[in-house]
Amino acid sequence: MSEDLxxxxxxxxEEADELVESMEAELLDMLTDPDDPERINTVFRAAHSxxxxxxxxxxxxxxELTHVMETLMDEVRDGLRRAxxxxxxxxxxxxxxxxxxxxxAKEDAPHDEDAVAxxxxxxxxxxxxxxxxxxxxxxxxxxxxxxEAAVQTEVHQPTEDLSSTQSYKISFKAAPGSLKTAxxxxxxxSELDKLGDLEVEPNLDDLPVLADMDPEVLYLGWKIRLTTNxxxxxxxxxxxxxxEASEVILERVTWPTSNQETSDKTNAQxxxxxxxxxxxxxxxxxxxxxxxxxxxKPKAPQIEKEETKKPPKNTATSSIRVGIDKIDKxxxxxxxxxxxxSMLTEEGSKLPGEIAEQMQEGLSQLQRYxxxxxxxxxxxRMVPISNAFNRLPRMIHDLTSKLGKKVELKMFGEQTExxxxxxxxxxxxxxxxxxxxxxxxxxxxxxxxxxxxxxxxSLELHAYHxxxxxxxxxxxxxxxxxxxRVLSKAKEKGLVGKDEQLEDKEVFxxxxxxxxxxxxxxxxxxxxxxxxxxxxxxxxxLGGNVEVESKLSKGSVFRISLPLTLAIIxxxxxxxxxxxxxxxxxxxxxSIQLDRENISVVAxxxxxxxxxxEYLPLVQLANLFKLSKAxxxxxxxxxxxxxxxxxxxxVDDLQAQQQVVIKSLEANYRSVNGISGATILGDxxxxxxxxxxxxxxxxxxxxxSITQAA
Amino acid sequence: xxxxxxxxxxxxxxxxxxxxxxxxxxFMLSGEEYGIDxxxxxxxxxxxxxxxxxxxxEYVLGVINLRGTVIPVxxxxxxxxxxxxxYNNLTVVIVVKVNAGDKDYxxxxxxxxxxxxxxxxxxSISGAPDFGTNVDTSFISGIAxxxxxxxxxxxxxxxxxxxxxxDNLKDVQT
Numbered sequence: 001m002s003e004d005l006x007x008x009x010x011x012x013x014e015e016a017d018e019l020v021e022s023m024e025a026e027l028l029d030m031l032t033d034p035d036d037p038e039r040i041n042t043v044f045r046a047a048h049s050x051x052x053x054x055x056x057x058x059x060x061x062x063x064e065l066t067h068v069m070e071t072l073m074d075e076v077r078d079g080l081r082r083a084x085x086x087x088x089x090x091x092x093x094x095x096x097x098x099x100x101x102x103x104x105a106k107e108d109a110p111h112d113e114d115a116v117a118x119x120x121x122x123x124x125x126x127x128x129x130x131x132x133x134x135x136x137x138x139x140x141x142x143x144x145x146x147x148e149a150a151v152q153t154e155v156h157q158p159t160e161d162l163s164s165t166q167s168y169k170i171s172f173k174a175a176p177g178s179l180k181t182a183x184x185x186x187x188x189x190s191e192l193d194k195l196g197d198l199e200v201e202p203n204l205d206d207l208p209v210l211a212d213m214d215p216e217v218l219y220l221g222w223k224i225r226l227t228t229n230x231x232x233x234x235x236x237x238x239x240x241x242x243x244e245a246s247e248v249i250l251e252r253v254t255w256p257t258s259n260q261e262t263s264d265k266t267n268a269q270x271x272x273x274x275x276x277x278x279x280x281x282x283x284x285x286x287x288x289x290x291x292x293x294x295x296x297k298p299k300a301p302q303i304e305k306e307e308t309k310k311p312p313k314n315t316a317t318s319s320i321r322v323g324i325d326k327i328d329k330x331x332x333x334x335x336x337x338x339x340x341x342s343m344l345t346e347e348g349s350k351l352p353g354e355i356a357e358q359m360q361e362g363l364s365q366l367q368r369y370x371x372x373x374x375x376x377x378x379x380x381r382m383v384p385i386s387n388a389f390n391r392l393p394r395m396i397h398d399l400t401s402k403l404g405k406k407v408e409l410k411m412f413g414e415q416t417e418x419x420x421x422x423x424x425x426x427x428x429x430x431x432x433x434x435x436x437x438x439x440x441x442x443x444x445x446x447x448x449x450x451x452x453x454x455x456x457x458s459l460e461l462h463a464y465h466x467x468x469x470x471x472x473x474x475x476x477x478x479x480x481x482x483x484x485r486v487l488s489k490a491k492e493k494g495l496v497g498k499d500e501q502l503e504d505k506e507v508f509x510x511x512x513x514x515x516x517x518x519x520x521x522x523x524x525x526x527x528x529x530x531x532x533x534x535x536x537x538x539x540x541x542l543g544g545n546v547e548v549e550s551k552l553s554k555g556s557v558f559r560i561s562l563p564l565t566l567a568i569i570x571x572x573x574x575x576x577x578x579x580x581x582x583x584x585x586x587x588x589x590x591s592i593q594l595d596r597e598n599i600s601v602v603a604x605x606x607x608x609x610x611x612x613x614e615y616l617p618l619v620q621l622a623n624l625f626k627l628s629k630a631x632x633x634x635x636x637x638x639x640x641x642x643x644x645x646x647x648x649x650x651v652d653d654l655q656a657q658q659q660v661v662i663k664s665l666e667a668n669y670r671s672v673n674g675i676s677g678a679t680i681l682g683d684x685x686x687x688x689x690x691x692x693x694x695x696x697x698x699x700x701x702x703x704x705s706i707t708q709a710a
Numbered sequence: 711x712x713x714x715x716x717x718x719x720x721x722x723x724x725x726x727x728x729x730x731x732x733x734x735x736x737f738m739l740s741g742e743e744y745g746i747d748x749x750x751x752x753x754x755x756x757x758x759x760x761x762x763x764x765x766x767x768e769y770v771l772g773v774i775n776l777r778g779t780v781i782p783v784x785x786x787x788x789x790x791x792x793x794x795x796x797y798n799n800l801t802v803v804i805v806v807k808v809n810a811g812d813k814d815y816x817x818x819x820x821x822x823x824x825x826x827x828x829x830x831x832x833x834s835i836s837g838a839p840d841f842g843t844n845v846d847t848s849f850i851s852g853i854a855x856x857x858x859x860x861x862x863x864x865x866x867x868x869x870x871x872x873x874x875x876x877d878n879l880k881d882v883q884t
Contacts, residue, residue: 332778625764668815669782678780686761
């Protein structure tokens with residue numbers, strides 16, 4: 001069975017991650033507004049869902065932890081305790097713990113049991129510390145009802161004598177497959193029997209004729225009447241570990257006392273209409289007042305319903321979960337369709353006379369639709385940047401409390417969309433920059449006040465689209481970057497000559513130099529000087545860029561610019577010999593006609609080209625790549641920007657500029673130096689995409705000389 | 711012509727499908743018949759527009775577009791050091807699924823011509839011959855005799871190593 005489940009693990013982890021994230025976000029909001037019932041409910045539901053999922057998939061440690069969290073939240077929900085900041089902080093700690101447990105479970109690695117146990121003990125201590133105040137007055141089973149009341153707000157619950165025993169009517173039908181999964185319902189029945197007076201009546205409605213019977217399938221249901229001192233929760237807990245497909249309806253039966261009404265209203269929203277009907281039917285049958293009927297174990301569709309019921313905070317109205325590979329396949333197919341379509345258009349133009357006209361019309365329609373289709377399919381991969389922003393408030397919360405700073409975080413343009421792969425890779429650099437801004441940028445409250453700034457620092461995140469790129473700005477109103485200090489530190493480290501004077505922009509550039517840090521103290525927050533260079537490298541590897549602007553004591557702006565997608569680039573097609581290559585348009589500075597007069601060879605090896613008053617290293621692609629059908633008829637130099645400055649690439653000819661869909665070479669081959677990928681051109685042939693930095697490196701290591709055309 | 715070959719291969723598969731034993735697709739290389747497990751064969755197509763890849767071994771001709779996927783093609787003649795033959799209209803690419811490490815690759819094998827599909831009982835395949843250090847036979851999984859002819863059964867996964875770059879096959883010289 002575990003094998004069957006393993007394929008669902010991924011879905012569970014994905015869901016659990018999202019739930020933990022939403023739980024975290026709500027908890028943070030709770031620090032400022034602890035009494036929002038919807039918020040409390042969201043946290044409760046998240047804990048509950050993770051508990052259910054993890055129990056199903058056998059991550060019992062996760063289930064146990066979430067169980068305690070859920071219980072705590074349940075008490076908050078019931079108004080038994082208030083979400084004070086110490087409770088919220090503890091719960092935040094628990095979510096961290098959950099995260100690490102989930103991460104460990106993903107890799108099949110053991111989690112840090114001590115840490116988990118510590119958090120759990122704290123939670124349990126919190127749970128034990130306080131549940132008396134009102135609870136004594138309200139009694140054991142009241143919480144469930146009060147919880148409904150919290151959601152409904154207007155339902156009044158009459159007080160009742162709860163010291164006496166209660167009667168419960170339970171309609172229980174375990175999933176037909178439960179026998180196969182060793183979920184013996186008999187054990188539940190015998191547990192129930194221990195709680196009090198038990199009457200059980202089997203429900204044989206679904207029992208097939210003997211011939212059709214599968215001995216391993218459970219056909220039975222039970223109608224149970226239980227009179228007990230135990231609370232409803234205790235009874236519910238017995239049914240907790242059942243399969244999703246099981247149906248349990250628990251009704252508390254009270255004898256009509258005063259003018260109590262059937263509070264069907266109570267159930268209307270919580271329970272599915274079906275369940276309401278059953279409870280109504282039950283009411284009619286037994287002439288008793290049904291107090292609270294609520295399915296214990298929500299069936300699968302209801303879980304979905306609950307999820308969509310959550311206030312749509314950042315996500316679109318409804319969505320389905322699709323594997324990224326499926327989307328990639330779709331993108332591939334659409335790419336093929338575009339190629340086929342352009343081929344058809346070309347062939348169509350050759351047709352004679354009347355047919356041609358009709359054909360042309362159809363073809364131009366086809367073209368329009370395929371283009372639209374392509375745009376829409378590419379759109380599927382786009383996700384809002386809020387997914388990356390969401391993890392920041394938590395981090396800032398932790399940081400500020402650790403550093404004793406006050407920071408207000410504002411986020412703008414969270415709905416700005418970018419490709420999922422870009423999003424995944426931008427998370428860490430973003431966290432790093434934000435952490436730096438809080439640690440180095442924003443001053444301590446006293447210092448801020450002394451400088452006439454508001455005590456609370458401001459940190460703004462902006463995201464917006466600009467000419468095919470997404471721009472992310474991190475703006476703080478902190479101390480700014482002290483260019484003099486950076487410069488003297490750089491001189492100290494020998495990065496800059498003693499007497500050199502640098503422009504501000506060049507000074508800021510030093511921040512991204514490996515091993516550079518101006519922090520006086522190295523903390524566990526930041527200041528080790530590893531990072532900024534990594535940040536820049538990460539961003540550059542995504543085809544992006546990061547810039548800094550800063551004014552001393554006014555603040556700093558870090559601006560990240562990234563391509564919207566990694567799947568498509570704007571390319572310049574160039575011809576080298578018989579082959580076409582694609583150069584990323586972003587790296588091209590200019591293209592010039594080759595003038596052989598300007599070539600000079602240094603020491604017979606390195607070739608330089610004089611462009612105006614600069615000397616560029618010149619790389620002959622045909623030669624560097626050892627192409628078999630090189631033509632040696634190069635006529636153009638494409639000047640490109642790379643790691644170490646500018647280089648000139650010698651090619652035969654420039655061709656069209658077009659967007660190309662990037663395909664991996666590594667999927668079926670291996671990575672090739674100087675090549676970042678491949679694409680398929682309009683005629684169906686494969687063209688390789690040049691990796692400019694790679695070419696630069698290759699040209700330095702591989703001895704190659706320019707062959708002069710005869 | 712591509713269709714024709716695909717058609718033929720399909721027919722051959724059909725013809726011998728109801729017999730016992732594993733099926734092998736055979737092809738010709740320099741007059742010898744080689745066989746590969748037919749379950750590995752994805753399709754057979756004509757050799758057309760290959761894009762050269764820089765700085766790769768000679769036997770990796772380049773990459774082709776297989777319905778949107780970029781796959782490398784390996785010339786088996788060059789791979790086995792059999793000398794090159796001018797490609798003609800019988801030259802085909804056999805697209806196979808291979809496995810190296812934990813990864814599946816789809817690669818194309820360029821061969822002189824496709825020959826036939828045989829049922830070869832596993833028992834009737836004898837082990838690879840031992841030529842000592844003279845000839846590396848690690849790419850051969852066995853030798854079979856079909857209709858009095860010798861068929862060299864190839865280990866397809868070993869060919870994957872040509873692609874991943876962990877190929878320790880000694881250069882077989884003619």
